[in-house]
Amino acid sequence: MKAKKFTEAGLLYFIATLFNKGIGFVTVPIFSRILSTSDYGTITTFNSWVSMASVVMSLALYMSIRASFIDFSEKERPKFLSVVITFTCMIFVISMIIGALAIIMIPNNVNIALVFLCLVQSFGLALVNDYSYYLMMRYEYKARTALMVLPGLISVIISIIVILFVIDDHLYLGRIVPTTIVHAIVAVIVLIAVFSKAKPQLNFKYLKYGLIISLPLVLHSIALQILSQSDRVMITSLRNAAETGIYSLVYNLGMISTVITSSLDGIWIPWFTEKLKNRKIKEINTLVMDYVHLMTYAMVGLILVSVEVLKIFADHRYWVGVNIIPPIVLANYIIFMYTLYVNIEHFHKKTPYITVNTLIAAAINLGLNFIFIPKYGYVAAAYTTLVAYIIAFILHARYAKKIEPELYPLKMFISPLLQILVFTGIYYATLDLWIIRWGILVLYLVAILFKERFRIGILIPRIADKCSFFRKN
Incomplete structure (x- = not known):
């Protein structure tokens, strides 16, 4: 990649990462005021289940997509991606069948709608993850940035409108349903984009290659989800x-x-x-x-x-x-x-x-x-x-x-x-005692500036040089 293109890609990825990681915090002032603590808790518990289910749905096959760009030719890569996406679709269908059978056998206090919404959203996230890695390896950074940012942004906007103006009861559904629908639509777009270049197929050579690389990482991904998400699920249940x-x-x-x-x-x-x-x-x-x-x-x-x-x-x-x-x-x-x-x-x-x-x-x-x-x-x-x-x-x-x-x-x-x-x-x-605490913070910042004064003294001229360079060019 040319230097200019590389810089642009790096900046876009940086912004996309900040957006994806920060959207949960940025929307806190909005959703914490328009939702009850119970509704907010239900949403976060649901999101925890989605995060864990998407790991199982994808089987971490996105890691093999990255490796395929080393081992396969340019003509083979779309076919390999098609196999990964096709296999993910099969897992989704099997999950829906298992979910339906499980609901028949378990008590009625389980919210059936939330179970299926969870599976659909997990499927959408799995496809987005797979295609995102494919775009990354092809240096299609603009399309990948859009894929990283737009689903979250659109679902937040629609959710706020639905909660404020459409529904009066079970407000948690106003956040969950729009998010699931947006991810379902994005999943359809991904399917069209992938299958327009390579028809749906199950090549067992490709599938074996992908699973050998990805399966060892599934337990690690699940364990990470348990570490980061299980507390919310268990607080709700216990x-x-x-x-x-x-x-x-x-x-x-x-x-x-x-x-x-x-x-x-x-x-x-x-x-x-x-x-x-x-x-x-x-x-x-x-x-x-x-x-x-x-x-x-x-x-x-x-x-x-x-x-x-x-x-x-x-x-x-x-x-x-x-x-x-x-x-x-x-x-x-x-x-x-x-x-x-x-x-x-x-x-x-x-x-x-x-x-x-x-x-x-x-x-x-x-x-x-x-x-x-x-x-x-x-x-x-x-x-x-x-x-x-x-x-x-x-x-x-x-x-x-x-x-x-x-x-x-x-x-x-x-x-x-x-x-x-x-x-x-x-x-x-x-x-x-916020005045004392903030006073201590100011003293701490002054101490940091004094400690790092030589580093800062070197950094500021460099930043000034960069700024003057961009103004000239």
């Missing part, structure tokens, strides 16, 4: 949907940190891969400290301002959730930490160990949830999730250090973690 609504909204606030780390992953991973390939261990360890410090500053700042952000963005019914903000933010920080070690495992193709470690953490999370959620509700879910991610970090770091003992010395996390723990204590001590 307590009530209202608590799920409070927990989910506060969790979305903590996801601001995930938006930052996910966006930077697109820059970090290619750089890390190239440097590790060339055995530039010292260079990696030097830069990772800056990476860790940047995320630490972001987490501390988020903790200190989160009470007021929550009160601005959410209705007063959700304010009771302020007590679980620090463990949720810390959990997202731990995710960032262990992902650094997971990247080492990916580099050395140790995916079975990634799956095993993630499954152990997910199983511990489920066990702790069953023990503590019935008694302590959504507060317990915040801390059990944090414990599970800490265990995941220990397991991944332990194995990665066996592969690359010189990479990422564990002591580099001691000071950042102590910073976050200290400011967590300050958070609880000044929970109702």
Whole structure:
């Protein structure tokens, strides 16, 4: 790709990532005010089921689509994609039949409509994921960006209109039904786009190739979904949907940190891969400290301002959730930490160990949830999730250090973690004293600027040079 095209693609992907990760938070002020806590909880529980079902529906075959661009010719790739899409359609049909049979055999308190809406939306997400990887590998970045952004944006707009002006009861359906319909329409568009280039087919050579690559990653994907989504499902089943609504909204606030780390992953991973390939261990360890410090500053700042952000963005019914903000933010920080070690495992193709470690953490999370959620509700879910991610970090770091003992010395996390723990204590001590808390934040920012003054002094002239270059050109 030409430099200009590469820059444009990178910018679009960055915006799309921010949009996809951030839309849940950006829409919080809207949906938290037009929905009850129970409706909001039902929606987030439904979305959790959709996320887990889409993993099973897709069987992680999108990973094989990426590999097919290495092993197959340009003529074969559309045929391989057709096989993947055809097989996903078959799984969807089988899932609908199994769902119908299961509903006949289980009690009547199950919402039949939600079951089928979940399956349809999961199918749409699976097709979007498959086709998105295909477009990515073909450098069709404009079409891929549209596929990443438009379904979410359109469904949000329609949902708001439906909730405000169309329905008066069961408001959660005003969010779920439009989203499912939009994904169903997008699924049809994907089917037309794929099958217009290669007819529906089941080539067992292609299917075997795809499943060999993808199946080992299915359990890992499911375990990740359990780690990130099971708490909402279990709060709803073991307590009530209202608590799920409070927990989910506060969790979305903590996801601001995930938006930052996910966006930077697109820059970090290619750089890390190239440097590790060339055995530039010292260079990696030097830069990772800056990476860790940047995320630490972001987490501390988020903790200190989160009470007021929550009160601005959410209705007063959700304010009771302020007590679980620090463990949720810390959990997202731990995710960032262990992902650094997971990247080492990916580099050395140790995916079975990634799956095993993630499954152990997910199983511990489920066990702790069953023990503590019935008694302590959504507060317990915040801390059990944090414990599970800490265990995941220990397991991944332990194995990665066996592969690359010189990479990422564990002591580099001691000071950042102590910073976050200290400011967590300050958070609880000044929970109702916002002036003191914000004053501490200002002093913290001044200290950061003083500490990083030399780096900032180098960066500002570079930015000015770039700006003058673009003005001239």
